[in-house]
Amino acid sequence: MRRLLIGYDIGSSSVKTTLLDADTGKVVSSDGQPKIEMPIDSPQKDWAEQDPMMWWKYVINTTKSVLNSGAVKSGEIQGIGISYQMHGLVLVDQNQEVIRPAIIWCDSRAVGIGNQAFDELGQEFCLSNLLNSPGNFTASKLKWVKDNEPENYAKIHKAMLPGDFIAMKLSGEIFTTESGLSEGVFWDFKKDSTSQELLGYYGIDQDLLATAVKSFSETGRVNAYAAELLGLDIGIPITYRAGDQPNNAFSLNVLNRGELATTAGTSGTVYGVSDQPVYDPLSRVNTFLHVNHEQLNPHYGVLLCVNGTGILNSWLRRMLGGESLGYEEMNALAAEVPAGAEGLCFIPFGNGVERIMENKAVGAHLSGLNLLKHDKRHLLRAGQEGIVSALTFGFNIMKNMGLSLNTVKAGRANMFLSPIFREAFVNMNEVNLEFYDTDGSQGAARGAGIGAGIYSSDQEAFVGLEKVASYMPDQKLVEVYKEVYQQWEVNLEKVR
Missing domain, CATH: 3.30.420.40 (ATPase, nucleotide binding domain)
Structure with a gap:
C-alpha cells in the first residue's frame, strides 16, 4: 500500500x-x-x-x-x-x-x-x-x-x-x-x-x-x-x-545557519537561518523561531519581506492588457528594453506599510517618465527591476546583521519564472540562485511526514527534491545592475 x-x-x-x-x-x-x-x-x-x-x-x-x-x-x-x-x-x-x-x-x-x-x-x-x-x-x-x-x-x-x-x-x-x-x-x-x-x-x-x-x-x-x-x-x-x-x-531544505530561501509571489521575501537571536535595530527585517528550533539547538529565521512584489506585476497586467496579456508575454516585452528601462524607475511600495521602510506607507511611485520615449515595455521592465531593488535594499540590511548571503534557493514559480527578474536578482545582489521543483504545499506534505514519524531524519524527507537550474552573476551585468540600484536608491530618497 x-x-x-x-x-x-x-x-x-x-x-x-x-x-x-x-x-x-x-x-x-x-x-x-x-x-x-x-x-x-x-x-x-x-x-x-x-x-x-x-x-x-x-x-x-x-x-x-x-x-x-x-x-x-x-x-x-x-x-x-x-x-x-x-x-x-x-x-x-x-x-x-x-x-x-x-x-x-x-x-x-x-x-x-x-x-x-x-x-x-x-x-x-x-x-x-x-x-x-x-x-x-x-x-x-x-x-x-x-x-x-x-x-x-x-x-x-x-x-x-x-x-x-x-x-x-x-x-x-x-x-x-x-x-x-x-x-x-x-x-x-x-x-x-x-x-x-x-x-x-x-x-x-x-x-x-x-x-x-x-x-x-x-x-x-x-x-x-x-x-x-x-x-x-x-x-x-x-x-x-x-x-x-x-x-x-x-x-x-533550508534548515541550517547560513542557508537562504526566497519567494516572489504577492509579496517578495528572503528568509535566512541563523543559530543566534539576531535582530535589526530598526526592526526592518524580522526574526522568528524556525520550524526546527529547539531550546538546546536553536534555529532562527530572519525574514525580509517586500509587500509590493507580484501584486505590482499583476497590477501592471490589469492596467496594460488585462486577461489578454499573459505573464510570459509581459516578460518577453520587458526583455525588449535594456536594463535600467531607459531611466524609468518604479518604487513598488503600494501594498500597505512596508517593514523595510520602518512600517511607513511609502506608496508606489513611478519616476523618470518620458512621454516621448517610454511605452509599456519600459513599464514592465521598470516594475520588475523596482521589485528586485526593494529586495536588494532589504538584503543589505540582512548583511549588516551578519548573515552570509551567497547562495539563495527558490522554487520555480511566480516572478522567478521571468528571465529578467532572475537576471536582475542574481546580479544586483551578487548571489548564486538555485532553482528547485517544489512549492509550499509540497513542503507542508514533507513536514507532515516528519511529524508523523514516517521520516527518521530531515534529510530523508527530501528524497525526490531536485535542483533543476542554477544561475550565477556575470561581472559585466553586476556593474550594470549596480547602477540601476544606485539610481533606484536616489529615487527612493526623493519619495521618502
Missing part, C-alpha cells in the same frame, strides 16, 4: 493542495484554487481582510480534486501538513464560529499600536526579548480589536493564525505552534515562552491564545465532520504546521 501525505498551502491569493508519495518524494496530484486570485477586502484605507471560510471552501474543493486525481484508497494517507499566510488574525467563539473577517498580513491598521508599544515597553526590551518591534503583527492586531470592537473581543474564545483555523476545521482541536506565536510577536526569546510583559501591556488574557506545540507534532486528527466534507478517512493525523515563509524555507 502506498504511503501518501497531504500538504495544504493557505495563501492570500489561492489555496494549493498537494498529494505526495512519502516513499518517492514525488507529487501524485496537485490542485490550486481559485484560478483567479482570491479577493482581499479593504473596507477602510490600509485595511486588508479575508473570510476564513473562503479558505476552508477551497481546502474542501482542492482536497476532493487531488483525491480523485490520485485515485486514493482508504488507509493510504498518513499525515497532513499545513502552511499558511503569516501574521493573520482569526477569531472564533466558543462554538468555533468565526467572529469577524480575518485581519491578514498586509493590513496596516495596527501600526500605531505597535509603534506605541515599542516606545512604551522600551526598544531595548522589545529588541532583546521579542527580537522585533510589536509593529503591525498579530498581537497588535488583536489589541486593535480589543480597543475598537469590544463587542467582538468579548466573544473571543481563541485568537489564532490562519493555519490554526484550518487545523481546527479539520479536527475540532485548537492548537498553535511556538514558531507561530513568534510570528505574531507573542514570544519572549529569552524566556522561551509567551511574553507575559507584552500580553500584560496590551491587556490580553493568556487564555485567548491556543496551546503552543512544536511545528512537527500531532495536533489533532481529522474528525467525522471534516472527513465527510473532504472525502478523507476519519483519524488522519495533522502533524505539521508553519507560516508560509518558514515553510517555504523548509520546502527547499
Whole structure:
C-alpha cells in the first residue's frame, strides 16, 4: 500500500493542495484554487481582510480534486501538513464560529499600536526579548480589536493564525505552534515562552491564545465532520504546521545557519537561518523561531519581506492588457528594453506599510517618465527591476546583521519564472540562485511526514527534491545592475 501525505498551502491569493508519495518524494496530484486570485477586502484605507471560510471552501474543493486525481484508497494517507499566510488574525467563539473577517498580513491598521508599544515597553526590551518591534503583527492586531470592537473581543474564545483555523476545521482541536506565536510577536526569546510583559501591556488574557506545540507534532486528527466534507478517512493525523515563509524555507531544505530561501509571489521575501537571536535595530527585517528550533539547538529565521512584489506585476497586467496579456508575454516585452528601462524607475511600495521602510506607507511611485520615449515595455521592465531593488535594499540590511548571503534557493514559480527578474536578482545582489521543483504545499506534505514519524531524519524527507537550474552573476551585468540600484536608491530618497 502506498504511503501518501497531504500538504495544504493557505495563501492570500489561492489555496494549493498537494498529494505526495512519502516513499518517492514525488507529487501524485496537485490542485490550486481559485484560478483567479482570491479577493482581499479593504473596507477602510490600509485595511486588508479575508473570510476564513473562503479558505476552508477551497481546502474542501482542492482536497476532493487531488483525491480523485490520485485515485486514493482508504488507509493510504498518513499525515497532513499545513502552511499558511503569516501574521493573520482569526477569531472564533466558543462554538468555533468565526467572529469577524480575518485581519491578514498586509493590513496596516495596527501600526500605531505597535509603534506605541515599542516606545512604551522600551526598544531595548522589545529588541532583546521579542527580537522585533510589536509593529503591525498579530498581537497588535488583536489589541486593535480589543480597543475598537469590544463587542467582538468579548466573544473571543481563541485568537489564532490562519493555519490554526484550518487545523481546527479539520479536527475540532485548537492548537498553535511556538514558531507561530513568534510570528505574531507573542514570544519572549529569552524566556522561551509567551511574553507575559507584552500580553500584560496590551491587556490580553493568556487564555485567548491556543496551546503552543512544536511545528512537527500531532495536533489533532481529522474528525467525522471534516472527513465527510473532504472525502478523507476519519483519524488522519495533522502533524505539521508553519507560516508560509518558514515553510517555504523548509520546502527547499533550508534548515541550517547560513542557508537562504526566497519567494516572489504577492509579496517578495528572503528568509535566512541563523543559530543566534539576531535582530535589526530598526526592526526592518524580522526574526522568528524556525520550524526546527529547539531550546538546546536553536534555529532562527530572519525574514525580509517586500509587500509590493507580484501584486505590482499583476497590477501592471490589469492596467496594460488585462486577461489578454499573459505573464510570459509581459516578460518577453520587458526583455525588449535594456536594463535600467531607459531611466524609468518604479518604487513598488503600494501594498500597505512596508517593514523595510520602518512600517511607513511609502506608496508606489513611478519616476523618470518620458512621454516621448517610454511605452509599456519600459513599464514592465521598470516594475520588475523596482521589485528586485526593494529586495536588494532589504538584503543589505540582512548583511549588516551578519548573515552570509551567497547562495539563495527558490522554487520555480511566480516572478522567478521571468528571465529578467532572475537576471536582475542574481546580479544586483551578487548571489548564486538555485532553482528547485517544489512549492509550499509540497513542503507542508514533507513536514507532515516528519511529524508523523514516517521520516527518521530531515534529510530523508527530501528524497525526490531536485535542483533543476542554477544561475550565477556575470561581472559585466553586476556593474550594470549596480547602477540601476544606485539610481533606484536616489529615487527612493526623493519619495521618502
